[in-house]
Amino acid sequence: MTDLATSKRTAAPRIGEDTPRPDGVPKVAGTFAFSSDLHHDRMLWGGTLRSPHPSARIRSVDISAAVAVTGVHAVLTNEDVPGSLTYGLEHRDQPVLAADVVRYEGEPVAIVAADNPEALRMAIDAIAVDYEPLDPLVDPDLAERADPIHPDGNLVRRINLIHGDQDVSGEVQVEGTYEVGMQDQAFLGPESGMAVPAEDGGIDLYVATQWLHSDRDQVADCLGLDPARVRLTLSGVGGAFGAREDLSLHVHLCMLALHTRRPVKMVYSREESFHGHVHRHPARMWFRHHADRDGTIVRVESRLVLDGGAYASSSGAVIANATCFAAGPYRVPSAHIDGAVVRTNNPPCGAMRGFGAVQTCYAHEAQMDRLADALGMDPVELRLHNALAPGDELLTGQTITGTAPVAEVIRTCADHPSGASMAVDPMELPGGAGRTADPEHVVRGEAFALGFKNLLFSEGFDDFSEASCHLADGVATITSACAEVGQGFVTLAQQITCEVLGVDDVVLLPASTDGIGSAGSTSASRQTWMSGGAIQEACGQVRVQLLERLAAEHGVDADDLVVADGRVVSMAGGLEIDLVEATAEPIEASVVFRHAPTLPLDENGQGDAHVSFAFSAHRAIVDVDVELGLVKVVELTTSQDVGRVLNPLQTIGQLEGGAAQGVGLAVMEEVLVEGGRIRNASFTDYLVPTALDMPPVEIAALIEQAEPGAPFGAKGIGEPPSISSTAAVAAAIRNATGLDLPRVPVRPTDIVFPEGAA
Amino acid sequence: MTIATSLEDACAALAAEPGSLVLAGGTDLMVEVNRGSRSVEDVVALNRIPELAGWHLTGDELRLGAGVTFAEICDPEIAALVPALAQAARTVGSPQIRNAATIGGNIATASPAGDSIPVLAALDAVLELRSAEASREVPVTEFITGVKATCLMPGELIEAVRVPVLDGPQEFCKVGPRNAMVISVASLALLVDRSARRIRVGLGSVSPMPLRATQAEDHVSGHLDWDNGVPPRLEVVREFAELVASSASPIDDHRGSAAYRRHAVRVLAQRSLTRVLNRVSSS
Numbered sequence A: 001m002t003d004l005a006t007s008k009r010t011a012a013p014r015i016g017e018d019t020p021r022p023d024g025v026p027k028v029a030g031t032f033a034f035s036s037d038l039h040h041d042r043m044l045w046g047g048t049l050r051s052p053h054p055s056a057r058i059r060s061v062d063i064s065a066a067v068a069v070t071g072v073h074a075v076l077t078n079e080d081v082p083g084s085l086t087y088g089l090e091h092r093d094q095p096v097l098a099a100d101v102v103r104y105e106g107e108p109v110a111i112v113a114a115d116n117p118e119a120l121r122m123a124i125d126a127i128a129v130d131y132e133p134l135d136p137l138v139d140p141d142l143a144e145r146a147d148p149i150h151p152d153g154n155l156v157r158r159i160n161l162i163h164g165d166q167d168v169s170g171e172v173q174v175e176g177t178y179e180v181g182m183q184d185q186a187f188l189g190p191e192s193g194m195a196v197p198a199e200d201g202g203i204d205l206y207v208a209t210q211w212l213h214s215d216r217d218q219v220a221d222c223l224g225l226d227p228a229r230v231r232l233t234l235s236g237v238g239g240a241f242g243a244r245e246d247l248s249l250h251v252h253l254c255m256l257a258l259h260t261r262r263p264v265k266m267v268y269s270r271e272e273s274f275h276g277h278v279h280r281h282p283a284r285m286w287f288r289h290h291a292d293r294d295g296t297i298v299r300v301e302s303r304l305v306l307d308g309g310a311y312a313s314s315s316g317a318v319i320a321n322a323t324c325f326a327a328g329p330y331r332v333p334s335a336h337i338d339g340a341v342v343r344t345n346n347p348p349c350g351a352m353r354g355f356g357a358v359q360t361c362y363a364h365e366a367q368m369d370r371l372a373d374a375l376g377m378d379p380v381e382l383r384l385h386n387a388l389a390p391g392d393e394l395l396t397g398q399t400i401t402g403t404a405p406v407a408e409v410i411r412t413c414a415d416h417p418s419g420a421s422m423a424v425d426p427m428e429l430p431g432g433a434g435r436t437a438d439p440e441h442v443v444r445g446e447a448f449a450l451g452f453k454n455l456l457f458s459e460g461f462d463d464f465s466e467a468s469c470h471l472a473d474g475v476a477t478i479t480s481a482c483a484e485v486g487q488g489f490v491t492l493a494q495q496i497t498c499e500v501l502g503v504d505d506v507v508l509l510p511a512s513t514d515g516i517g518s519a520g521s522t523s524a525s526r527q528t529w530m531s532g533g534a535i536q537e538a539c540g541q542v543r544v545q546l547l548e549r550l551a552a553e554h555g556v557d558a559d560d561l562v563v564a565d566g567r568v569v570s571m572a573g574g575l576e577i578d579l580v581e582a583t584a585e586p587i588e589a590s591v592v593f594r595h596a597p598t599l600p601l602d603e604n605g606q607g608d609a610h611v612s613f614a615f616s617a618h619r620a621i622v623d624v625d626v627e628l629g630l631v632k633v634v635e636l637t638t639s640q641d642v643g644r645v646l647n648p649l650q651t652i653g654q655l656e657g658g659a660a661q662g663v664g665l666a667v668m669e670e671v672l673v674e675g676g677r678i679r680n681a682s683f684t685d686y687l688v689p690t691a692l693d694m695p696p697v698e699i700a701a702l703i704e705q706a707e708p709g710a711p712f713g714a715k716g717i718g719e720p721p722s723i724s725s726t727a728a729v730a731a732a733i734r735n736a737t738g739l740d741l742p743r744v745p746v747r748p749t750d751i752v753f754p755e756g757a758a
Numbered sequence B: 001m002t003i004a005t006s007l008e009d010a011c012a013a014l015a016a017e018p019g020s021l022v023l024a025g026g027t028d029l030m031v032e033v034n035r036g037s038r039s040v041e042d043v044v045a046l047n048r049i050p051e052l053a054g055w056h057l058t059g060d061e062l063r064l065g066a067g068v069t070f071a072e073i074c075d076p077e078i079a080a081l082v083p084a085l086a087q088a089a090r091t092v093g094s095p096q097i098r099n100a101a102t103i104g105g106n107i108a109t110a111s112p113a114g115d116s117i118p119v120l121a122a123l124d125a126v127l128e129l130r131s132a133e134a135s136r137e138v139p140v141t142e143f144i145t146g147v148k149a150t151c152l153m154p155g156e157l158i159e160a161v162r163v164p165v166l167d168g169p170q171e172f173c174k175v176g177p178r179n180a181m182v183i184s185v186a187s188l189a190l191l192v193d194r195s196a197r198r199i200r201v202g203l204g205s206v207s208p209m210p211l212r213a214t215q216a217e218d219h220v221s222g223h224l225d226w227d228n229g230v231p232p233r234l235e236v237v238r239e240f241a242e243l244v245a246s247s248a249s250p251i252d253d254h255r256g257s258a259a260y261r262r263h264a265v266r267v268l269a270q271r272s273l274t275r276v277l278n279r280v281s282s283s
């Protein structure tokens, strides 16, 4: 037995404590191995030939010249796909390699493996594809009437949400049409990975992804292999934000590796990456809000058209979110929301942080400001007056049973004092380093926005995460297939384990499909809850087993034993055992964690389809150089409903990072698509905020109300910061300029020539 | 690959392989190489050549080696001599880019959006070109002959840039849709040349070649009170801005419309003239 008072131990990180990421310093120092750094001595380089046309028939593909290039080991086309010819997250509608048609610019047509990147490039260039270009369908408003561009038709999903009495109308009505451009996730690590053929005829795939098991199942299907013979291991992920939910190079790599019996590595170029993953859906939205004179919302009507691009991806779930949360976190007794997502020959769109709620938040918050204006009411008061609270009904008829501190979120954010002063240095004014403005050219604007979305998967999806805990010699080893994509699961897994088991040493095994079931996707703000919950439960079971074993061994009551700081002690005194000794014989537990079940939406878009909701508010202060149309976001203040803060450091990181993506969408981030072609597939022209564009993020309040069912009461926090931030910044520019600004990103010309002169 | 350690070496290597790629900071060249639009057979690297590095002042003339980086041009010592060039240098890319990117590379790339170009045009900069056989001098406005086109001959290098040190305040302003690290959508350099009693204006990103707004210069230079520094009437400033805008021949592309670019140089002309006049009258 050891002396408690004199033992020196470095405290392991607990829940609620700042816990730095283990990969933080390596990433900054450049020593972290990303999936693009994978290397194998015998490896070949893989590459992809992509369609130059947004829409075309393929008359023929001639690979003979490519095969003849020295150093080329394989040139494969659609005919070489061993299993299912298509894949997809919700619908398997996307060809592994195009067969007789291409439906978007950049669609993969053939793949090549070669000794080196030069031979690869030459071989790709040597593939002769005879295309018959077709008129691309690029206007989402015309999609439903146009000839189908895919056997599954041009309507991916429509939700005609009808809620409450349809005959009511309000004394005050405001109407508006809004548009959101196509945002990219703009992660820094391009798609990359390596496939290694295995002895058993199977394949090992090392790849950066968000959901290993879903990838595995789709890959196995396309390869015609038993899923057990397809093993995926997560490699260093350089950002995700939704863009790694769909397969990209996965099947291609495996096909090339199986064909050549050599390891094959592939890394997309930046330009290729812009064509190689889904984007945030561009949206066209019409809204009419009805309210009483006192500001009570009576009814909301809306039509939403999201452009899904060529393939379905997760469009069905995105439109569900856009529709269900179309009116924002307000009590709305009557609504008709017609939400549709359609297929076009534009780049495919799918998951991105905020997932459908970003687009509608921008619109419903513009509407709320318009309504406040029409009523002569303070915009914050109007929001407070209509704010959702526990027990209220959503547009779907679902009653909120969990926490919903909407009023607290609004008040704390709106009441927070601003620290923004007026800059004099042109560098700090709109135009930044270009030194274009002096203080007299600048007008300041301020506005407030509120947003929310669901956490976890909805609509009856069987959403689960598996995890196991193995405790031996005082070391807890955690196995989970949860993909760490930067969100911070690495620290949370450790913190939760330390908290539950009182251990100091936690080993988190690499995420893979080998030896553990699915953790589900790292998306929908769900991993802290789902995989965190699984680990909490697995560790809890280990703890119970441990205490019961010790209780039996020592003839004490298990309820009298506690684990703390690396030892087990009896509260009654007398017993004190070091955890290392106590776990010389290992203890193990494995659990499958599920959240409360949800139901599908009915034909009117009604039903208890969601689990939990998270709310956030942003107040933005902007300076606008109206004459040049340039904007400087001066300050962002936020409050967020977080349930419980598990790692304060990481919480701040999520709130700042999410807000940066929101600022980006408000003022600069857009994939420019013309006639189905991307015009800015580079970081030269797809602009993301720099340090001079991103203001300080003032966190007014983190509202901690424990959410029932969530581990330690913690809600997911990743998405809300990018929902209300865009709306707040756009509204602040409106406030500064007096313009309608019905579209984000707000471009300089939208301010300089609001009538559309150029 | 030749890593030249003297100008002579570099010229000899270029004379031997006139098709060689000349590599300075690589911030333009490597982008093209990575894109596959340039192959890298023979490369002559310039960054170890002492003659291309560094700058010196002779009387009222500043001579910048072609290998001087934008980070070096931001240095207060240079900024005191050619403030607009330092301001332009500060707008180039990010700190990493400015550490590598050279003024010689910026000129040789001859992009309409090259940020040093409008300042160099306004300064009537002269380039010293050098090959194994000969050397010659060419004004920057003649050196650049079109979009990404120059009169540089095979085997020839830019050795240095010479610019006058003027008496009077200077301004460089650049418009882009982001507050830093952005390709210019429109830019303008405005320099006061007290001894010549002239305002000099160079424009960027609004024409295929380096552009001086000579008509606007003539107009405003004639209307200024050079002796007493009494500010001109607002009308003069407006007319000046209008003439600057009409001298531009911008294009429409995905970075900005022609109308916006023309509008932007008009605004920049008015603002930068106001700025320098404020400084003239307050000094």
Ligand SMILES: Cc1cc2nc3c(=O)[nH]c(=O)nc-3n(C[C@H](O)[C@H](O)[C@H](O)COP(=O)(O)OP(=O)(O)OC[C@H]3O[C@@H](n4cnc5c(N)ncnc54)[C@H](O)[C@@H]3O)c2cc1C
Binding pocket: B021, B022, B023, B024, B025, B026, B027, B028, B029, B030, B031, B046, B066, B067, B091, B092, B093, B094, B097, B100, B101, B102, B103, B104, B105, B106, B107, B108, B109, B113, B114, B115, B116, B152, B156, B157, B158, B159, B181, B182, B183, B184
């Ligand atoms: C992220 C990024 C941001 C950028 N931002 C800006 C910006 O804001 N503004 C701007 O103006 N530019 C910008 N650039 C472009 C580039 O940095 C500049 O044009 C730079 O000055 C090029 O210089 P360098 O030394 O890197 O030239 P290199 O890339 O080495 O060479 C460029 C060209 O010049 C030729 N060359 C170089 N030196 C000589 C010489 N002495 N004699 C003859 N030919 C020569 C080369 O052969 C090549 O054709 C940016 C580039 C990047 C990658």
